[in-house]
Amino acid sequence: MTMDAEQFRECLLIHGADVQRWPEEIRRAGIEALDRSLECRSMQEECRQFEAILRSRAFEAPSPDLAFRIVSAAWRRERKASPGVIEFLAACFQDLRLPAPVLTAAAVLILGVVIGLLLPTEPVPADSESAEVQTFLDATEAL
């Protein structure tokens, strides 16, 4: 592929003055154009000066603690909660065109069954509960 001066000018605008950083498929043609054409070398120099001007644009660095502030702010925030049981059941029944009292009764009934199934059949020994609390306290103390 041979690159003429007009194509070289377009590539300079699109890919910048550093020909070594041009996409591989046009890099060699760009280097060859520079080797054989004074006009292309002149355009490249002009492009370098133009880019130096663009780089002089004002820029401020972020506060050094920006990342820490973002992380702290996130930890203080609750994530969007998953829908509760009632909301979940309401969503399940919303497409059924039933009167509101019937829907409420059905939701309460299902909730009751679910709670009933989840309850332990035997009481939790007091020792076991306090052991779990102690484990939790030990873990937080260690932090």
Add this chain to the structure above:
Amino acid sequence: MDDRASELDDDSLLRRIQEGDHEAFASLVHRHTKRFFSVAYRIVQHRDDAEDIVQGAFLKLWERPDLWDQRKQTKFTTWFYAVVTNLGLDHRKRKRPLPLSDEIDLVDGRPGQDDLLHHKQRRALLDGVMLDLPERQQLALNLCFYEGLSNQEAADVMGINLKAVQSLIMRAKTTLKERLKDALVKVPQGAE
């Protein structure tokens, strides 16, 4: 910060963030804050505003990590550049631009102040012509020239094709060259 989390790639961190992992979130934030601040700053030209935009974007990610859909095969950075860019452009539309001429009035008669004036004038001039460009041209230039994204990455961020990005960059630079050429002749080279 968790060293193990900092070694993970973005996709793995995001999977852990979706499970509520704070350390993964912290790693992702520390890894990318500067680059996203930079693109936000180029759009709004104000440090505090740019910081607010980046913070807002990351907090949205923390609250709704499900918004990042890995199945779409988009790189996290590409997707998040688009998020930050949109927030920046919205912010700029809501807020009136600051007068660029303020900087130029800072000159006094002390030695060396001429160079400072010229430097500030050139910067103000550059900001002025840059902000006069159409929004999409500015964005293409910011992403490719200032942020160093490839043309294809910029195209993905902007949701347009490669040729369209290249066309935007060409038009932006051609316009800038024309406008700066005359103006910079009137403002002598100052201290850089």
